[in-house]
């Protein structure tokens with residue numbers, strides 16, 4: 261058993277953990293990341309690919325919309341290599357959007373998302389494969405983003421500054437000394453090596469596994485796990501990300517990714533992130549709904565389908581009113597378990613989006629620094645993210 265020491269341990273090598281590792285290292289903290297599989301193996305490697313403008317949340321979830329547009333602008337500057345500036349349309353088909361469209365435009369104006377209304381003729385000139393039933397479109401600064409590139413870039417930057425990563429090394433125990441967390445035990449799945457690592461702080465960045473990891477420290481974090489399905493098609497009939505102009509529901513976004521388009525998604529509440537299987541009806545539903553926006557989808561070939569699990573959190577007092585995953589905010593939450601549960605040394609970062617990963621890391625590391633008495637400002641919005649792999 262190897263004994264190690266560090267200042268901060270990050271558990272989870274999705275976009276949230278990788279972003280946090282980079283920010284910790286940039287503020288001069290000694291940090292290690294433990295991931296049970298490879299980087300990006302959880303939700304981060306199984307998401308839709310949209311760099312959100314915030315338009316999707318501008319009506320019903322304005323805090324999330326504000327975070328998205330702010331980070332959308334920052335990521336275009338610091339991680340342009342991982343982003344394609346596709347632009348995005350919200351399309352009004354037939355009579356949908358009557359009530360929603362003016363609310364979307366108002367919402368975008370309120371949170372500062374640039375948007376413009378295009379007539380049917382203008383929209384079809386720009387995107388000839390849109391349905392001829394398109395009545396109009398609202399343009400927003402959506403894009404597509406490569407989450408793998410952002411993970412690797414963040415980890416490479418952190419390693420340059422001395423951080424260490426342990427992949428295929430699940431955390432199996434969290435060590436407590438009375439009312440404080442003091443370290444972890446982890447086992448390397450390839451070599452069988454066991455580690456005991458002592459630290460001052462643990463950042464729990466395990467997405468849908470948040471509650472499973474917290475329970476190792478005898479802490480309860482009530483999560484809403486919302487599974488969604490995506491379908492990858494074999495060519496790219498639109499330049500832009502195409503969103504249906506209506507309240508978020510199944511199958512209402514098409515994201516161009518490289519030479520393909522990715523259709524999505526659904527929202528099914530599940531219990532266990534290690535035990536879920538996308539259903540056939542979800543795939544058909546997504547295809548059917550997206551065909552209404554881009555009819556030629558009916559003739560295209562399916563490359564593959566996959567599912568991911570949204571790690572959603574709602575403070576317990578608000579959770580009582582939530583009936584399904586779509587009602588839970590997409591904003592992120594930094595949980596200080598010293599304040600919430602009387603257990604020091606343990607911080608959870610959860611919720612959010614790939615689009616907001618940098619801000620999630622900033623807010624988390626701000627709290628770690630405050631707790632540790634470190635007075636180093638965040639610089640991740642200023643320095644370019646190195647190229648990924």
Ligand SMILES: Cc1cc2nc3c(=O)[nH]c(=O)nc-3n(C[C@H](O)[C@H](O)[C@H](O)COP(=O)(O)OP(=O)(O)OC[C@H]3O[C@@H](n4cnc5c(N)ncnc54)[C@H](O)[C@@H]3O)c2cc1C
Nearest residue numbers: 272274275276296302303304307308310431467488614615
């Ligand atoms: C269907 C769907 C579509 C989405 N589309 C978009 C989109 O278009 N745009 C966008 O911005 N966001 C999107 N999101 C949201 C976004 O993908 C997630 O918010 C984000 O990827 C969560 O990242 P994470 O790092 O918090 O979690 P994860 O990526 O799940 O990372 C958690 C990591 O913890 C690891 N772990 C678990 N247990 C242990 C252990 N014991 N020891 C060590 N490691 C452990 C896991 O292996 C995993 O790699 C989507 C989400 C879903 C589900």
